[in-house]
Each structure stands twice: as structure tokens, then as C-alpha cells.
Amino acid sequence: MGLEIINTLILLLLVVAALVALRVKDLITASVVFGVYSFLMCLLWAEMGAVDVAFTEATVGAGISTVVLVATIFNLKRKSSD
Amino acid sequence: MKNASLIPVVLVGFLLFYASIDFPEWGDPQSPASTADVSSHFIAKTGVDTEVPNMVTAVLADYRGFDTMLETVVVFIAGMAVLAILRNFSRKKPVKRGHEVSVEPDLIVTNTVRLVVPVIQIFSFYVLAHGHVSPGGGFQGGVLMGASFILIALSWDLERALTRFSINRCMVVAALGILLYAGIGVLSMALGGEFLDYAELEKVLPVSREMARYHAMLGVEIGVGFTVTAIMFALYANLSSRGRLEGGL
Amino acid sequence: MFEDVSIFLNELFLERLNYVIYVVLLLIGLHAMIAKNNFIKKLIGMSIFQTAIILFYVSIGVKEGATIPIYLPEHDPHGEQAYATGGPEALTVEQVTSYANPLPHVLMLTAIVVGVATLGLALALCQKIYQGYGTVEEDELMAKLEKEDASSRKPKTHPAGKSSSKPEVSSRARRSGTNSVGKTTAPQAKKSSGTRKTKAPVKKATRKSDQKKGDSK
Secondary structure: OHHHHHHHHHHHHHHHHHHHHHHOOEHHHHHHHHHHHHHHHHHHHHHOOOHHHHHHHHHHHHHHHHHHHHHHHHOOOOEOOO | OHHHHHHHHHHHHHHHHHHHOOOOOOOOOOOOOOOOHHHHHHHHHHHHHHOOOEHHHHHHHHHOHHHHHHHHHHHHHHHHHHHHHHOOOOOOOOOOOOOOOOOOOOHHHHHHHHHHHHHHHHHHHHHHHHHHOOOOOHHHHHHHHHHHHHHHHHHOOHHHHHHHOOHHHHHHHHHHHHHHHHHHHHHHHHOOOOOOOHHHHHHOOOOOHHHHHHHHHHHHHHHHHHHHHHHHHHHHHHHHOOOOOOOOO | OHHHHHHHHHHHHHOOHHHHHHHHHHHHHHHHHHHOOEHHHHHHHHHHHHHHHHHHHHHHOOOOOOEOOEOOOOOOOOOHHHHHOOOOOOOOHHHHOOEOOOHHHHHHHHHHHHHHHHHHHHHHHHHHHHHHHOOOEHHHHHHHHHHHHHHHOOOOOHHHHHHHHHHHHHHHHHHOOOHHHHHHHHHHHHHHOOOOOOHHHHHHHHHHHHHHHHHHO
16 A cells, blocks of 8 residues: 555656656756656556566666766757746 | 647546546456566576576566567667767867856866765676565676766766776777677587577586576676666767767766 | 447446556657757657557456466476476466466567667767757757758858857857867868968968867867
8 A cells, every 4th residue: 555655646746747857948957857757667667566667767777878968968958948 | 729639538547437447446466567478487496497586687688588678689789879979079168158167177077976986886886786585686787887987977077987997998898788688699609509509508617597586686787887887978979068078968 | 319328438448548548658758859959858758658659568468357477386387386387388268367478578678678778879979969069958949950050051251251150160169179179170161161362361260269278279
């Protein structure tokens, strides 16, 4: 029963994080919130029993993906128009 | 005008909701996906065929090894493509942007990184080698190793990381990883089996058929780890410095 | 009638919440890819789309009360029970249902890695677009492309055509230092297909002046 509550909570937080990552105008903030989204996905999969997938998402999604996004935004404009 | 795209999106959403009513209840042990023959065969026979406790690694590297080899090739091609798009060999100094400042490496950060990076690299070797028994494997270990080089590049500057792992060496290591993977496959073909049939390697190694599969899986994961390490670092180096491989984040 | 609706909602939201949330995330990602103006936001939308699909596949393979897909110590092929019976043996059907399904996990490992490779390549293309056009907003980019198309489609009036294209070409040359040589050949090639004879000395003059402009920077 406790697992189901955590499951529901993480799923709702996922939707909130996805919406926030797409609404903020500052691109660095969007990358950081995208890292939060990836990490929440990793927790969800670990709770569902997919430990290998969670490990890979933690390193690749919340690690490499965020760093590579920030490195690219460093060379572009930081502010987006929408 | 762009908000008119909400209409087909919402339509697709309704169709998907309508289809998801017919799915079996989430977590049902009797659902068709959970009682499929292929999955039951994997769960039941992995211990007998390969003596590897981690079923996911066994399926990834042995039963579905062909997919993993081609996925490694996809990562390699992505790294090559980024190099081809961005690499800039000009000698001119780039225009400095308004927000770029040249900073000295910070004392606390550099000394902490000096202590932490060897530990990260040993951990990545552990994750790679222990992937048979615990969650882990080639991809995770390779990404961790690549991340350690990115950490060096972030806390000092990119030249320092490149003196340890230059771009030419990156490319050679990435190609070596795929060569190792395909080489094991060709070796088992030369010994009389099919491509990537690891059990035939018992003719060169002094172990039984199942343990030959166990050890060949380790070799294959090392190949994958090489390629993923090199490509992750090359991706970061080219993206952060706009292809010039100096300056950067 | 209301009981039907409440049963419908109960089935949808309480028992299949994973599938509902996956559809919502998929729609968020899809709408972001279509309707957002900035390229980086589009790429974040693409990544959200990909992880939503991975969530769907992993949710399919969940069995209630099952453990992770690594052998427990009593079934371990290198454990004590295996040595006692002289070798590992295959599991029975009841024991199989106590392990989670490993097949979706394997497929999704590949999907995650391919997703990050695609993201890296797309970001490299974004940087190149920024170097060439100075913007990563879609509407400004379309405006610049249409202006360039319109100015390159006037072959007869080449003094006016030259003067309108010179500031564009030189502004691009200012932004990306040595790519100026590569970039100037592209619009020149488009125009040179029209009138060939009188263009050659004019072409050389503009290229030399552009190089001078680039060098003096």
C-alpha cells in the first residue's frame, strides 16, 4: 500500500515537472528542471522493480543529458522568447 | 496559428485513453505480457544456460547480443556525426561573448576533484565487471567513466582533460570497442558456431560451455564500455567549445 | 448511468494510473515539439516524449508482488543449492511468476542510450544553426530564410541584389570567422547559375572585400 502512494505521488510530480520545464523562459532553469524530471523517472522505475533501467537513466538522463544541454546553452542565448 | 495544433494532439489523446481502457489492470500477474513464452523462457533458463544471476545482462549481452552490437554502432555514428558537424580547425580566435569570463580554477574544487576522480573511475570498473551479479553492465560503467573525464574538464579547463584523453585517442578507443565486440562474434564463427554464439569459445578457453558464455559476456561488455566512454567525452568536448576544443565551459 | 461513468473513471484512474499519466506526458511532449518557438524547448519536448514511451513499456512488465529480475539466493546458479544438486536447474512455473519480466527492461536500455545519442546530435545541429543565422527562434529564422530566398530570386537587378545581400553576407561573416569563405560561396553559387559573364569580376571583388572585412576584425 505504501508503494502505491509513492507511485501516485511521483507520477503527479512528473507531470508538474514536465509542464514547468517547458514554461520557464530561462533556458538554464529549463535544463535543471529537465534534470529533475529525469531523476523522478529514475525513482519511478526503481520503485517498479526495473533497477537496470533506473541505473541507466540516472547516469545518462540526469547526468549526461543535463550537462550536454547546459554546455550547448552556454554557446547560445540564455533567454528564450516563449 | 500554432495553438491550432492542440486539436489533433487532444484527438490523439482521446484515442489513446480509449485504447488504454482495454489494457489489463496494471500489475496483473496473469496479463499476456507477463505470461508470455519468451519471458518465461528467459527467466527459467538463464541460470541453466549461462550461469549468470542477472537476467537483464544475460538477455542484453547473450540472448539479444546482436541488438546491443548495433546499438553500440549507433552511438559511435552519433559521435562521428557530431565531430563532422562541429569540428572547426581554424586558427582564428573566436569572438568572446559578453558573458564569458576567464576564471582561475578554484582551490577547493580542484582539490576535491583530485580526490574524487580516482574513486569514480574505480567505481565505474566495478559497475562494469559486476554487471553479471548486480544491476550494472557495460553502458552504465562506460557512462560513469566518461563522466569522470567531464568532471576534470569542468573543474579545471578543457585542455587539461584533453591532455589525458585527446580526441584522436577517443576515436581510436571507440572504434576499438566495436572491433572487440564484433571480434568475439567472428571468433565464435571461426570456431564452428554461428555469429555471436559464445558457447563455441569453450574450444579456446579451459572452461565449460556455460562458463564460456559467462566470460564472453564480460568481454562484450568491456567493448561496449570503451565505445560509450569515448563518445560521451567527445560529445561534451565538441559541444561545449563549439568544435575548437579550447575554452568552453 | 452515473454508475457506469463512475466505474469508467475508477477503472481509468485508479487501476491504470500509469497509462493515463503516460498519455498525458506524451501529449505534453508532442505539443512542445510542434508549438514551441525555441529549438532547445523543442528538444526538451522530444526528450520528454521519449521517456514517456519508456515509462509505458516498463509499466507493462510489472507484476504485483514480484521481485527484481536478479536471481534470489536460493535460485542462484553459483549459490549453495546449485552446488548441492550438482548444477543449476531450470525454474518451475510458480517460481517464474515471482520475478519481474526482464524483456521490457532490455529493450528500454537500448532506447535510453539511443535517445541520448540523438539528443547530442540535435544539439550539435542547433549550435551550427546559431553560428549560421544568429538565432534559434523559429519565427526569426523563418523570416531570415524568406528574406534570403527573396533576395536570391532577383537575377536581373544585380546592383540592387548585391547591395541587399552584401550586409547579410558580411554580417554572417562577422559572426563565424573563417566560415565566411564557405558561406559566401553558397549565395554566389545560386546567383551565378543565372547570369554568368558579368558576374565573375564582381564576385571576386565582393569575396576580396569580405575577406578584408573578416581579417580586420
